[in-house]
Amino acid sequence: MPEHNYTRVSLFSGERIPLEMHKARMVQRVYLRHVKERQAVLAASGNNTFLLPNRDVFLDMLTDSGVNAMSEAQYAAMLLADDSYAGSETFYRLERTVQSFFGTKYFLPAHQGRACENILASAYVTPGSWVVTNYHFTTTKAHVTRLGGQIFEAIGDGASETVSTDPFKGNYDLARLESFVKERGVENIAFVRIEAGTNLIGGQPVSLGNMRDVSSFCRAKGLKLVFDASLLADNLYFIKTREASCEKRELSDIVSEMASLMDVIYFSGRKLGCARGGGIALSDEADYRKLRDFVPLFEGFLTYGGMSVREMEAMNVGIQETLDIDTISQTPIFVEALGVELQAQGVPVVTPFGGLGCHVDAARFVPHVPQEQYQAGALAAAIYLVGGVRGMERGTLSEQRNPDGSERLSSMELVRLAVPKRVFSLSQMKFVADRVGWLYRHRDLIGGLEFEDEPATLRFFLGLLRPVGDWQERLVEAFLKDMPSGL
Ligand SMILES: Cc1ncc(COP(=O)(O)O)c(C=O)c1O
Numbered sequence: 001m002p003e004h005n006y007t008r009v010s011l012f013s014g015e016r017i018p019l020e021m022h023k024a025r026m027v028q029r030v031y032l033r034h035v036k037e038r039q040a041v042l043a044a045s046g047n048n049t050f051l052l053p054n055r056d057v058f059l060d061m062l063t064d065s066g067v068n069a070m071s072e073a074q075y076a077a078m079l080l081a082d083d084s085y086a087g088s089e090t091f092y093r094l095e096r097t098v099q100s101f102f103g104t105k106y107f108l109p110a111h112q113g114r115a116c117e118n119i120l121a122s123a124y125v126t127p128g129s130w131v132v133t134n135y136h137f138t139t140t141k142a143h144v145t146r147l148g149g150q151i152f153e154a155i156g157d158g159a160s161e162t163v164s165t166d167p168f169k170g171n172y173d174l175a176r177l178e179s180f181v182k183e184r185g186v187e188n189i190a191f192v193r194i195e196a197g198t199n200l201i202g203g204q205p206v207s208l209g210n211m212r213d214v215s216s217f218c219r220a221k222g223l224k225l226v227f228d229a230s231l232l233a234d235n236l237y238f239i240k241t242r243e244a245s246c247e248k249r250e251l252s253d254i255v256s257e258m259a260s261l262m263d264v265i266y267f268s269g270r271k272l273g274c275a276r277g278g279g280i281a282l283s284d285e286a287d288y289r290k291l292r293d294f295v296p297l298f299e300g301f302l303t304y305g306g307m308s309v310r311e312m313e314a315m316n317v318g319i320q321e322t323l324d325i326d327t328i329s330q331t332p333i334f335v336e337a338l339g340v341e342l343q344a345q346g347v348p349v350v351t352p353f354g355g356l357g358c359h360v361d362a363a364r365f366v367p368h369v370p371q372e373q374y375q376a377g378a379l380a381a382a383i384y385l386v387g388g389v390r391g392m393e394r395g396t397l398s399e400q401r402n403p404d405g406s407e408r409l410s411s412m413e414l415v416r417l418a419v420p421k422r423v424f425s426l427s428q429m430k431f432v433a434d435r436v437g438w439l440y441r442h443r444d445l446i447g448g449l450e451f452e453d454e455p456a457t458l459r460f461f462l463g464l465l466r467p468v469g470d471w472q473e474r475l476v477e478a479f480l481k482d483m484p485s486g487l
Helices: 035-044 072-078 089-102 113-124 138-146 174-184 208-221 232-242 251-260 285-292 294-299 309-321 330-344 375-387 426-441 471-482
Strands: 106-110 130-133 150-153 189-195 225-228 264-268 278-282 357-361 392-394 414-418 449-453 464-467
Touching (some): 035 375, 035 471, 072 309, 089 106, 089 251, 089 278, 089 309, 106 113, 106 285, 106 294, 113 189, 113 264, 130 174, 138 150, 189 208, 208 251, 232 251, 375 392, 375 449, 375 464, 375 471
Parallel strands (some): 130 189, 225 264
Antiparallel strands (some): 106 278, 264 278, 357 414
């Protein structure tokens, strides 16, 4: 695909705007509820943004997972789907695309990213073993610990500094990786994992140079290197625009080199490929046979792996579109636009701006709320209240408790305002910044949350919480003073 990079077009006025390289030909009506209605909906949803009905959400910035806008080519491809249980032509088309995209020999389908993690953990994790990663992801960690394994994070110290100029905050600290392997022994390490576009620290990328270093260390030690490519599109954009040695390289060439450094690659097709599904790509036959056995057991037959054939067709096209810089630029440039607007209101945000979404630093936004009362969870609830905007807590609430039941306090308390690809307009981003800016001016009114009903695993998905005290009533009152329409 030719690389145009029209998003570098500058305006004569000098204003910096994220320029859309697409037009909308199908739209979804959204509704902005009155603040009193939002208050009732929030209470009924246990102050958990995962539990808000979408009909009561104005801008759904929970995630980019499965909610990116698809292209016309993706929709067209869905009509060609070959619906058969076994041997579907759709599967072979997707398999060929994944093989040529990554340069790998085998492809195993799975219904989404965490299904791949389940398969990988089932194959490699044993009780007491370690998975070393730049930074954990919620579902990855849950699958590893479910099987008695443990996670060690070998990311650099600067990763959890929310204000930074490091262009690759997702990078491994090589010395940390080496000393951990030396201390624990190669035989106790199930695999080493690199997560592209490191989600929980604010969608921060890993450089190609760092991937090379980690790979050569793992190869020298005989350690298996697993690549989570779910957020590859954003990471690829940052490698191309921030890593000087890659500026002139074709995106396909960068992906091939990246993939050649890894032993096993997996991805959520809800993110990479802008569809709904997932898969594992690899070249080693022994690994393939080991992982393959789990597919019919957990997912479905080998030629669909729990996915609908229509989604596989959409994913097939979406993966190929990842090699278009004007497609993959859309999330990062809108994240930056939102980030700049928020900064103009004084709102503390994670810098440099990453992929995936704009991340508000709740620890600096509501320092008066104790971390045990879920700073980021409380801020996510308050943002919904004042703007009808659904963000996601990424902090202590997203952690699992320690075995003794005490809280594992997260090193970062973030509210992610996800920017799914090609979904929102610049004026909607300005609206978000306006409402979050208003909230920042009234931040002293925000209080904490406490659990009413706490699930044992992945509690952030289904947990029910209540506000500590009457801060939500007071926040709504203040909002109505400044915005009498209640909208
Ligand atoms: C980096 C990363 N890995 C894995 C997953 C899990 O993918 P899925 O939601 O498709 O199960 C996600 C989803 O957000 C992710 O961001």
